[in-house]
Amino acid sequence: MKSAVALNTENEARIIDGRSAAAALCEDLKPRVAGFRARHGHAPGLAVILVGSDPASAIYVRRKGEQCRAIGIASTQHTLPAETSEQDVLDLVARLNDSAEVHGILVQLPLPPHIDTRRVLAAVSPAKDVDGFHVTNAGWLAIGKPTLAPCTPWGCIRLLRALGVPLRGKRALVVGRSVIVGRPMAQLLLIEDCTVTIAHRHSENLADLCREADILVVAVGIPGLIRGDWIKPGAVVIDVGINRLPPDDATPKGRIVGDVVFDEASAVARAITPVPGGVGPMTIACLLENTLRAAEMIAGD
Numbered sequence: 677m678k679s680a681v682a683l684n685t686e687n688e689a690r691i692i693d694g695r696s697a698a699a700a701l702c703e704d705l706k707p708r709v710a711g712f713r714a715r716h717g718h719a720p721g722l723a724v725i726l727v728g729s730d731p732a733s734a735i736y737v738r739r740k741g742e743q744c745r746a747i748g749i750a751s752t753q754h755t756l757p758a759e760t761s762e763q764d765v766l767d768l769v770a771r772l773n774d775s776a777e778v779h780g781i782l783v784q785l786p787l788p789p790h791i792d793t794r795r796v797l798a799a800v801s802p803a804k805d806v807d808g809f810h811v812t813n814a815g816w817l818a819i820g821k822p823t824l825a826p827c828t829p830w831g832c833i834r835l836l837r838a839l840g841v842p843l844r845g846k847r848a849l850v851v852g853r854s855v856i857v858g859r860p861m862a863q864l865l866l867i868e869d870c871t872v873t874i875a876h877r878h879s880e881n882l883a884d885l886c887r888e889a890d891i892l893v894v895a896v897g898i899p900g901l902i903r904g905d906w907i908k909p910g911a912v913v914i915d916v917g918i919n920r921l922p923p924d925d926a927t928p929k930g931r932i933v934g935d936v937v938f939d940e941a942s943a944v945a946r947a948i949t950p951v952p953g954g955v956g957p958m959t960i961a962c963l964l965e966n967t968l969r970a971a972e973m974i975a976g977d
């Protein structure tokens with residue numbers, strides 16, 4: 677571990693630029709998307725279902741649509757009123773499952789409380805499940821054969837690989853055990869040959885667990901949970917949290933911060949993702965990658 681510390685010579689972490697990594701991935705995807713279109717006469721297609729009008733979701737869904745078009749993926753948005761019945765959502769999913777123009781289906785979460793999220797996610801064809809939330813795809817991942825892996829953890833792996841730090845044999849701690857990030861993150865790190873621990877709200881001595889981690893991935897949604905003195909010198913820190921703080925005079929809309937105290941952690945870590953501009957942009961790029969891969973798999977390329 678001496679060498680990892682020595683690499684951090686300035687005693688200041690390398691800031692992992694998720695925006696430029698995402699842009700680079702999108703550049704790689706462009707010619708592959710064009711190739712798909714040339715072979716098949718139509719573009720890969722993503723359908724996004726948004727139920728209700730949560731403003732944050734609407735912004736995020738719009739951003740996905742723009743980025744699809746920028747690389748040549750056809751994107752359609754299905755915006756349904758908040759009071760839409762579960763059956764109507766299931767019917768829409770069934771139509772999209774059967775549509776030859778649609779290769780990826782994303783049901784924006786959270787759904788309104790009267791809709792059973794698990795039932796809706798189970799209705800999405802596993803072949804078109806670009807979020808990787810269907811139990812079939814979770815199962816493929818759990819047996820070490822990821823097909824369509826959830827975009828956020830897959831983006832974290834891409835960022836770690838791009839850093840060039842060897843992952844094999846390293847101690848990885850994932851804080852958070854959500855179905856969307858923590859659990860699949862742990863599975864992907866296991867495939868990278870890390871020694872993986874998952875911590876969660878009931879874990880005892882979280883700070884001590886963190887101090888043992890060469891790779892620390894935090895996805896809990898608690899602003900500033902992870903302090904600088906919890907971090908092993910030379911560790912790589914991936915901060916998945918995106919939290920909006922209450923507004924103040926300087927930031928009337930509220931500042932966006934991660935789950936890690938960035939200024940403290942960056943004085944100790946070897947490399948760290950910022951929030952914003954870290955994991956978030958990579959999540960969207962990986963969604964586009966999954967859409968292309970789903971289209972290629974459906975087409976038998």
Ligand SMILES: Nc1nc(=O)c2c([nH]1)NC[C@@H]1CN(c3ccc(C(=O)N[C@@H](CCC(=O)O)C(=O)O)cc3)C=[N+]21
Nearest residue numbers: 782783784785786807932952953954955956957959960
């Ligand atoms: N079925 C489904 N799949 C999802 O992947 C999904 C979802 N539902 N529901 C909502 C969450 C949230 N999410 C984000 C992705 C990127 C940024 C992102 O790019 N954020 C930028 C900007 C942050 C800002 O300024 O608002 C950043 O971190 O730099 C944020 C949030 C995907 N989600």
